Amino acid sequence: MTFFSGLLESRYAAQHKTNAEELSKSELVECATNQINSCKVGGTFDDAYTYTVKDGLLSEQEYPYRNGDGNVESCKRVDFGFNETLVKPVNFTIGERSYLMSGNPEEIKNLLYQYGPMFAHVNAALLGESKNFDIIRKDDVKCYPSNDSPDENNRINHGVVLVGYGVENDVPYWIIRNSWGTEYGKDGYHRMERGSNTCGIERCAILMFTN
Structure with a gap:
């Protein structure tokens, strides 16, 4: 959340x-x-x-x-009892239907380049094991790219912020920001293989617009 x-x-x-x-x-x-x-x-x-x-x-x-x-x-x-004298809302609201969804990695990359950070779902189990900035490869982890797994631990169960992308040693990757603190990944950021739907990251990315 x-x-x-x-x-x-x-x-x-x-x-x-x-x-x-x-x-x-x-x-x-x-x-x-x-x-x-x-x-x-x-x-x-x-x-x-x-x-x-x-x-x-x-x-x-x-x-x-x-x-x-x-x-x-x-x-x-x-x-x-919410009222403006106790706590007042700041200027961060979003309008209904003010988002775009995509499951195409090339389209996700283009939207990320054009508009900036997006939301993505992943299986969270592998993130807890990642203590560096190495690229998390699809073949290196055991998790399902959908919710079809009979094992709940392997299902998509966590939200992250998709903030960038790149290529290293011919391996394309996404850069994601997690919400578990700086002790995971590199200061809270991870890299995941791009184009292979590693642990469901490309299943449905969402671009949201604010007012």
Whole structure:
């Protein structure tokens, strides 16, 4: 769920050519889903998108992060009755149907080049094992590029921000930003093989536009 605030920050900065204010992560974890264990099992793009379209999203300063221990507090907006004197919305909202989806790696690359950061789904198991910036290759990992796996651990289950691409030693790759902190990958960034739908990264990338 926390990937969405990072995506929205990146999209706003790219679209408006400015520095975006850091947005609340805990608001999404606590308010955008009814899952009691949402901090542990995560939320979906649809949960975060629907919530933000309706209510906007507060800044990190106004609704600071408080879920580091894996526990989910009650929604601050609900508890205290949201009003402008308590916490006011910042200028980060998205309009309905303000996104494009693609499962074509060449089209994804072109959209990324033209518009900037995008959202993508992956299987998260391999990211927890990646402690460097080596390219994660399709043949090196065991995960399904769809939700057809009989094993839930192999299914697409995590959202990341797609921020760039390149080629190294004839291997094309994507650059993704994860939301687990800087101890994973290289300062929180990973590279995944491009053009092979490694662990589902090219199954459905989403480009979102902010107001």
